[in-house]
Amino acid sequence: MLLDEHLVLEVLDRALSTGADFAEVFVEESLENSLSLVDGRIDKSATHIVSGVGIRAYLGLRSVSATSSDLSRDALLATAGDVAALIGEGRRIAPPISLRERLVTNVHQIDIVPSSVPVEEKAALLKRMGEAASAVSPMISQVTGTFLDVDRRIMVANSEGLLTSDRQVRCRMASSAVATKGTDSQTGSCSPGRRMGLELFDKVMSPEEIGREAARQALVNIEAGYMESGTYPVAIENGFGGVIFHESCGHSLEATRVAYGTSEFAGCLGKQIANEKVTAIDDGTIPNAWGSLNIDDEGEPTQRKVLIENGILRRYMIDRFNGRRMGMPSSGSARRESYAYTPTSRMTNTFIDPGNDRNEDIIASIDEGLYCAKMGGGSVNPLTGEFNFAVTEAYRIHGGKVCEAVRGASLVGKGSQILMDIDMVGPDLATGQGMCGSSSGSIPTDVGQPLIRVRQITVGGR
Amino acid sequence: MIDEAKLEELIASTCKALSVEEWEYMTSASTSFSASMVDQEVVESSSARDCSISLRVIADGREGSASSEKLDGSIVPRLVASALANSRVKAVQEGYVPEVYKGDASYPEKMDPGRNYFSAGEVKAVLATCQEHLFSLDGRVSFGTGSDAASIKSSTRLVNSAGLSLCDDYASSYIISEAVVRQDGDVRNAYESGEGDISAIQTDEAVWKAIRKLGAGTVKSGRYPVVLSGDCLRLFLSTYSPAFSGRNAFLGLSPYKDRIGDEAASPIVSLIDDPLYPGYPGQRTWDGEGRATWRKAVIDRGRLNTLLYNREWALRSGTESTGNAAMTGSGSIIRPYSFHIAAGSLSFDELVQMVGDGVYVTDMKGFHAGADPVSGDFSIESSGFLIEHGQVSRPVQGFTVSGNFFTMLGSIKALSDQVRWAVTLGAMRTGSPDALIEGLSVSGE
Numbered sequence: 001m002l003l004d005e006h007l008v009l010e011v012l013d014r015a016l017s018t019g020a021d022f023a024e025v026f027v028e029e030s031l032e033n034s035l036s037l038v039d040g041r042i043d044k045s046a047t048h049i050v051s052g053v054g055i056r057a058y059l060g061l062r063s064v065s066a067t068s069s070d071l072s073r074d075a076l077l078a079t080a081g082d083v084a085a086l087i088g089e090g091r092r093i094a095p096p097i098s099l100r101e102r103l104v105t106n107v108h109q110i111d112i113v114p115s116s117v118p119v120e121e122k123a124a125l126l127k128r129m130g131e132a133a134s135a136v137s138p139m140i141s142q143v144t145g146t147f148l149d150v151d152r153r154i155m156v157a158n159s160e161g162l163l164t165s166d167r168q169v170r171c172r173m174a175s176s177a178v179a180t181k182g183t184d185s186q187t188g189s190c191s192p193g194r195r196m197g198l199e200l201f202d203k204v205m206s207p208e209e210i211g212r213e214a215a216r217q218a219l220v221n222i223e224a225g226y227m228e229s230g231t232y233p234v235a236i237e238n239g240f241g242g243v244i245f246h247e248s249c250g251h252s253l254e255a256t257r258v259a260y261g262t263s264e265f266a267g268c269l270g271k272q273i274a275n276e277k278v279t280a281i282d283d284g285t286i287p288n289a290w291g292s293l294n295i296d297d298e299g300e301p302t303q304r305k306v307l308i309e310n311g312i313l314r315r316y317m318i319d320r321f322n323g324r325r326m327g328m329p330s331s332g333s334a335r336r337e338s339y340a341y342t343p344t345s346r347m348t349n350t351f352i353d354p355g356n357d358r359n360e361d362i363i364a365s366i367d368e369g370l371y372c373a374k375m376g377g378g379s380v381n382p383l384t385g386e387f388n389f390a391v392t393e394a395y396r397i398h399g400g401k402v403c404e405a406v407r408g409a410s411l412v413g414k415g416s417q418i419l420m421d422i423d424m425v426g427p428d429l430a431t432g433q434g435m436c437g438s439s440s441g442s443i444p445t446d447v448g449q450p451l452i453r454v455r456q457i458t459v460g461g462r
Numbered sequence: 463m464i465d466e467a468k469l470e471e472l473i474a475s476t477c478k479a480l481s482v483e484e485w486e487y488m489t490s491a492s493t494s495f496s497a498s499m500v501d502q503e504v505v506e507s508s509s510a511r512d513c514s515i516s517l518r519v520i521a522d523g524r525e526g527s528a529s530s531e532k533l534d535g536s537i538v539p540r541l542v543a544s545a546l547a548n549s550r551v552k553a554v555q556e557g558y559v560p561e562v563y564k565g566d567a568s569y570p571e572k573m574d575p576g577r578n579y580f581s582a583g584e585v586k587a588v589l590a591t592c593q594e595h596l597f598s599l600d601g602r603v604s605f606g607t608g609s610d611a612a613s614i615k616s617s618t619r620l621v622n623s624a625g626l627s628l629c630d631d632y633a634s635s636y637i638i639s640e641a642v643v644r645q646d647g648d649v650r651n652a653y654e655s656g657e658g659d660i661s662a663i664q665t666d667e668a669v670w671k672a673i674r675k676l677g678a679g680t681v682k683s684g685r686y687p688v689v690l691s692g693d694c695l696r697l698f699l700s701t702y703s704p705a706f707s708g709r710n711a712f713l714g715l716s717p718y719k720d721r722i723g724d725e726a727a728s729p730i731v732s733l734i735d736d737p738l739y740p741g742y743p744g745q746r747t748w749d750g751e752g753r754a755t756w757r758k759a760v761i762d763r764g765r766l767n768t769l770l771y772n773r774e775w776a777l778r779s780g781t782e783s784t785g786n787a788a789m790t791g792s793g794s795i796i797r798p799y800s801f802h803i804a805a806g807s808l809s810f811d812e813l814v815q816m817v818g819d820g821v822y823v824t825d826m827k828g829f830h831a832g833a834d835p836v837s838g839d840f841s842i843e844s845s846g847f848l849i850e851h852g853q854v855s856r857p858v859q860g861f862t863v864s865g866n867f868f869t870m871l872g873s874i875k876a877l878s879d880q881v882r883w884a885v886t887l888g889a890m891r892t893g894s895p896d897a898l899i900e901g902l903s904v905s906g907e
Contacts (some may be wrong), residue, residue: 034792038713041553044527046792047544049533052512065508069531075511082509086582123551142714178714178836185714185837229862229905260500262606262642262651321506340531342508343486346887377831379843383606383642383651386860387841390831410832410841410862460841460862460905 001025002155005099007073011055012097012159014080017337019090020057023083023159026297027053027071028339030152031115037111037126037145045119052192055080056321057087057342063321065342068456078302099163104294104301107287110169112197114149122147125198125207126173133177133211139222140215141180146174149198156299164299170195170290170444172433175210176418179218183207186224186407188217188297189392193433196288210402217374217393224405226392233369234411234454235362235397240375240432242351242447243282244454247378248415249273249386253307253315255322255333255345256439257382264416268313276311282334284348290433291348291445298343305331307350308419319345336400337441344440351448355425360452362424364400370409370459371395371402377434385415396457418454426451449457464534468546469515470621472535476542477519484520485542488564488750488789489513489533495582496612497780499589501605502597507787509582511526516791517541520536524549525560529791553712557778562622566754569628569747573740577659579633588637588660596641599669602676604649604674606642609748611635611660614887620789626752627770634658634743634888639665643672648674657743657885671824674847678857679907681848687820687875688863688902689813689849692882694826695894698886699733699801701829702838702867704893706733706760707796708771708779715836717868718766726766727871730806733761735786737799744888746799750789755799758784761871806877813878813898815852820848821904822854823863841905861906873900 007232008025015023030050036043052069053076068075101267114122126147133143152168159213172193179186190206190213201207236244249265255262265273274280281383284293284302293302298320305315321333322345363371371394378389395402431448464472467491477485490513497507516529519542525548528541578590592609596685613635620628638655652671656663690698695866705716712719718726737746737755746755751773759767771779772787772794788797812823833840845859878896885891 024466035551036792041555042551043553045548045551046526047541047548048791049526049528049530049532049537049540051530062504063506065506065569067508067510067512068515069512069533070535072530079511085508086509113902119547119551144715181713183717185717187834187836219726229864231905232907260606260608298661340510340512342506377828379828379831381827383649386843386845388828388862390828390841408839408864410828410864412843412860412862414860425792457862458862458907459907460843460864462865462903 002029002153005163007076009097009099010156011076011080013159014042014077014157015055015057015083015239016094017092018084019088019093020059021094022042022058023051024056024298025157026339027155028152030150032150033114033456035122035126037130040127040130042123043272050338053079054339055083057083058321059087061325062407063144067340069077086373087393094159097159098161099157099224100161100427102162103166104164104166106294107285108195108292109196111199113169113244114171114197115151117198125201129173129175129207129211132208133175135217136215137218138183139179140177142178143173143175145173154297158299161413162272162299164295166294168195169197170198172332173207173210177214177218179222181222184219184222186218186268188214188221190214191433193290194288194291195292220393220405221407224407227370227406227409227459229454229461230454230459232459233456234372235366236375236454238428238430241372241448242432242449243375243434244391245352245449246347246350246447247380247389248418249280249348252382252385252415253317255316255318255326258316259322259325259337263382265313273313274308274311275418275422276306277310277425278419278422279306279353280308281306282317282347282350286349289446293348296332296334297336300330302332302348315334317345317347331422335440335443337443346438346440346443347436347438347445349431349446350432351429352425352450352452354429354450357424358428359426359451361425363397363402364381365424366397367399367455369397369399380415387415388412408461412458414459418457421455422452423455424453439448465537466619471672472538476538479544480542482519482521482542482546484562484623485517487515488618488620489515489617490618492611492614492616494614495585496610497586498538498608499593500608500609502593503585504589505794514790517545518793519549520545520560521549523559524552525793526552527793555778558774562624562625563626565626568756570738572745572747573738576741578606578633578635578743579615580660581712584610585613592637592639592665596639596669599666599672602643602645602648602673603669604642607640609637609639609665611637614900620673620752625753626667627753628748630746632888633658636885636887637663637665638667638885641668641672642835643676645676648670648676657887658741678845678859680862681858681904683905683907686904687817687899689817689820689822690897690899692880692894692896693823695803695890695897696882696884697713697826697829698867699892699894701833701835703798704835706769708769709775709796711769712775712779718769718864721766722768724766725764727761727764727872728876729764731761731764731871731874732759732804734759735798735801739800742800744799744891745888749787749788750794751786753783753785753787755785757841770796770798797890800893802881802892803877803895805879805881805895808876808878810878810896813876813896814849814854815904816876816898817849820849820853822849838866840865840867855905861904864903864905
């Protein structure tokens, strides 16, 4: 345990002393190592230690929190005192606390713990990526890359008696290649990550594959023309293409907005919000997936949640605090970047489930349109559902066939509309890794889908 | 938290024991309070007492870094050992010998930043007044309307083995309101924010902006003269500020390598980096390497005048530091301060009259995905208004604006006389006036 159990009790008691009906202590000790590569050389190598406590209390539908990077007894009690002073002015109403430890079953096997590997070995992996990318073509004028490993230890205790902890290890390598032709430069990237150790490079992608993939994309884009803007049918490939669901719908199903009625999908449980071909899932239980957890940042076991089943909205993603306002239990969806952020409901690994349409039929069904092979990130306004996302590798479709590459496209639309317009879903699910930003900070999430067709969508081009 | 004198002594002795020749560290200690109000309730509030340390060591001619949010005596040996291990893999760079700086003879004075710190009680009182006011402005203001406010004060200290010891204190506060309006089944939201004396900041404009969006339609695809609001153009500056880093130019990650003196923008454009901009809560008199800071025109009346440098990339580029080093957990990086396009001379109405027929873009989002910082290409989801016969007319939404940032700088035909600033709680911020762009591609219906 990161904190002595008796001290945890003292802190909870202090936070409850002025009338809060619930209190929670979250302690974190994390080690983050990062390396960056540019011009074939290691440009930065750094180690960062995250250490601190976040203490929260609720009184009805009000939440108060305080954080401190000082884990000494005096600082912890002072931080709990800050919470107590802000939450109320009365006397204790909560019953005495009896902490009971809950052991977490770890489903994420880690073969090579990154913190046990010398930094020189990690640097060598990054250099292999850079050399492979540069070797693809003389047009590759620059390759940059980063390698990040995180070893996060958390402990959560609350006034309902929960005492639990978890260790979360993850690794990611990101490559970015620049292709140059005359005065024109275009980029490509590849950034696989997993909740696993350095076996990532044996089990998922080798450093060479990561580098070559970034270079390949950059070379496709440097030769590509611009897509004309307009409204088209589009086929969006599997993997990071799943960002379409993440942005167009996922954020709008988080209790953070639903609880206040400021999501376009608030009050829609049981209603059809998507085409019947769409079944969408948020699943934090997938072994070693980038967005997976054992427990969330409130200590609740993570879950597999069918959010949309054949077009019908079945569930939201809910944290404990917003669940109070909604009258619903937590779905194990509370996440925070670190102790310094207040947790709220977030996604884990979110994807559209495989369907029955054949990939070749999806492409053949489009007379004039766009095939989005690789997607970038995006963003959404959950109130209105207006979203956007970038296409990083795309091809024009003529007469049911994938033709020349085009660049500079982005897709915009409204979540409720695009969900209805997903009218073909292929069989091959794949995921992509991203860092999702929201009020509780930047967290790792997977997005995913099979190849899908969107009947029509606005394509921004030139 | 460890006493400053003890910390310095401990770092010096630990470095000596591990044969570290030179060292430098920056500590930061801050207290902050933030609160969120939705409708008439304070739903969340939070206080924080944070500290951190970033350490840079030099051994065998190589430098390495480590940082921690834990700051007590026990962390020092681990930090020094980690930084030393990191130094062993960092490449020795041609033209650059790492060192710590003994300091400048003098440093500038801060301009009076005004009242910037508010207690928890004051923050909550400001929020309550603000929310009540927003709901009183118009009957269409609806549930879900909320405001967040925060106040922070921070103390930063830079100490090194060359005897340098610098200290800086700053405070900052902000308020941001999201107005939600509903009418006949149409729901819209808009934001307004301000930084500094939050008791004097009005966020009414959030309501009026949201109301003006009601009934938004679409725009026909085409190439239009576009007025980008200052809030939109400053988002471009945030995305593309790395292009003005000497490092990125050196590495071919920006088009500005060997371009000093060349035309880089329209002659009416001056791009300024000012660490001491009046009213900027994050004013800095020294940079992360201990050098004095100063105001500089990166683009001066359309011509590229300088790039931004720390010591490493200045030496490798054969020039001098511009005082733009920021010390981070991964060592020194290049960062602007108050980075902005200088105001022009036209009122907003005069700007719109110049357009005739075009599009006024007030909201853009998705820059992190839709804008390529290397090529300059962008395609961004936007909303705003049509401009017809020199007047702002009906609202439009759901379109993208596409182009290339570096060529767009050359297409700025006019600038308004007011700079809109980002709210950053004292960190790097960008600002811009409204700008008339000669022609941009708009994709709508």
